[in-house]
Amino acid sequence: MLLKADASKFKLGFLWWILEPLMWVGVFYVVFNLILDSRRGGDFLVFLTCGKFAFIWFSKTVIQASNSIVASQGLVGKINMPKSIWPMSAIQESLYRQSTVYLLLFVILAFFGNYPSLTWLWLAPVWLVMYLMIVAAGLAGSFLVCLLRDFQKFIVLGMTFLLFTSGVFWDVRDLGSEEKTQLLLSVNPLAFMLDAHRQILMHDTAPAAGHLLMIGLGASVLIGLMLYLMRRYNHFLALKVIT
């Protein structure tokens, strides 16, 4: 029902779900390929699409989830519900949206000659870990924003920082030194996730399973912790949101 509300707001309705990420890719393509003249045609477009589509899932959802409790201030003051419901509903909503975005990604990949293989089955665990990361970050973000609205600014800024450091429009494997690449991949889980998408979809290579598992475990621990904190401080959060 929330999806219906979201879609009916604009003239183009449901189309916006896929138009928006497409336009982002278009913008990056113009800047980095046509103006900065850094890469070669179709391949770079596929490279951008893989990275950006996955990145936008993370960034948009986390920002939306972070603001979700504060945004439904009226409801928080009227009914006692677990506070994690709001970020979770924002995350679920975007999960539906993202599924159409991934469908579009497959179409684009096929158009440029990347066809499904058995390796693509790796997408399932990659998506699962992506989802866990989003839930963890979304819950933590919404908790922080409840405590202090100022965190909204930090989160938006943080997403821009991640956009530049996660290798959306440059290749982590092109940094020149293998050490640097490994360091970035281990420090920034999002960079690893974007790279995993590309390894599977463009190079038919399985991602490092151990690393993927570690990220998934880390995210799960954070989720557990956030759910505990949100239950423990349920009334305190309500007071913070209302006042």
Add this chain to the structure above:
Amino acid sequence: MMGEADREVMLELKNVSLDFRSGKGTFDHGVHHVLNDVSFKLYENETLGIIGRNGVGKTTSLRIMADILAPTNGEVITRKGATASLLTLGLGFRPDLNGRDNAMLSAVLQGSSESEAIGFLEEIKDFSDLGDSFEEPVKTYSSGMKARLGFTTALMTHVDILLIDEVLSVGDAQFKAKAEQAMKERICGEQSVVFVSHSDAQVKSLCDRVIWLDKGSIAAEGAPETVIAQYRESIRVQNQANKKRRLAASSSPEV
């Protein structure tokens, strides 16, 4: 009248206080004391009225009873298994959805199952007199239409303790009469109710007992007529005092 001792207590507030901090002040600056050592009981099948001026903690005490907020000090005791819910207009309205979807959403939020809610929908449409507008987005509604939809949806909730915050002043004269009648039927039945209102007439006709809150504390408690009379008297006295002060202030330069 039944002795208060043999009636079952549905909900009890014991020495409840609520403070919150706002602004950047540290220590006691910027700390608001909304409720201060408030204690009262709500008995089974009773309608308890709460009156008082704006900002004395009426809505906050309802929120504490509905378990939305926790008191800073003191405790809230609810009878085991009893559910308390705040009856409010426009619970979770989404302006982009039509009346039907919104009614559905509110009903589910207030604890109905999806199939129950679907059963209510036609009833809600009938009672609210919205007609074809029921299928239009809520953003096209007038404020009166919104209030009707909200009231009707809220009326469908079934809880043990109903907490009502200023809801009877909705819609035009005709709908108001209808709403008041429906409310009365609901309240007079097997239902414990806490009722916040600024309308003396409503409080007198609906409530068994009234509490007057002033500056976060209970100023008086008892039969509706007596407490309302005391409350009105205090407002009159205060107004007179203000008038005198104004007069004194305006005449003082000449002295």
